[in-house]
Amino acid sequence: MTPLRKTARGMLMSQTCREALSSVVNACAEELDGFPVILLCGAKNVGKSTFNRHFISTLLNHTASIEYLECDLGQTEFTPSGCLSLSTVREPLLGPPLTHQWAPDHMIF
Template structure:
């Protein structure tokens, strides 16, 4: 350990030289495809939802994606659906933010005032799923669809958490889903459009019925037609709390 005051705030020396950010092949392919999709604008701006279990790298991917997109567009919208690990606001809040500057550090370095925010009051929505979804609906209605949007989701992907994920995918009519995984243990089924058509959410049930309460089976087919990117982490420590370390090389 470092024999300095920095060790008291969790900073540890790197045992060997860091080579910068290391990305898997699936990571690079997903990032490149999403950037290309934002440049095509064939069917409006991309709606990109990022999901996966806890400690899988959602925040890192979100920041990397946003920073890359900012090389091609003036701003990126960000819908925060994770009450416990928020990016731009204090925890226990849901928010819709416009990002215009690169994200170069952990969340405490960019605590910005969002365009719209709802104080939920708890770091988990487990005790009131309906209030959680109604809050997200209120924020989603404020999205104008003029810029790409990245949707950050919770690491709760089992049971009711999975049902909420189905609802959010349906509610936001996503165009792209990025599903992160690690190891051999399956934490969440592969979220293909075909699988989602038969999946039950907390408020959404087959056939494709919007969480807004509208039957979209014949009016919004794109809601169930999206591109899925599966990113599998092959690096040691991925998916295990306390195992990952932030490394930066100059």
């Protein structure tokens, strides 16, 4: 991220996070039979959702859409909390979850 002005700071991403993002995006771009299935998991409050948003937005530079199976009932990205859903993502995720709520392809409450 580039700061808008000298006193403002954009999002800070660690070197290891940038390397992981680059590595996974490159692996997906090199896949010959389509994109692989990727599972992102980790402890609470480690940046899974933030990493996921950047990953999806970056991956959309290489493909027209991504199928996203949402399994975090307490912190959903595209639907109300408490729902398991499958959504097709066709545009970058540029804000918090409340800015990209849409009807999923399939959803279970």
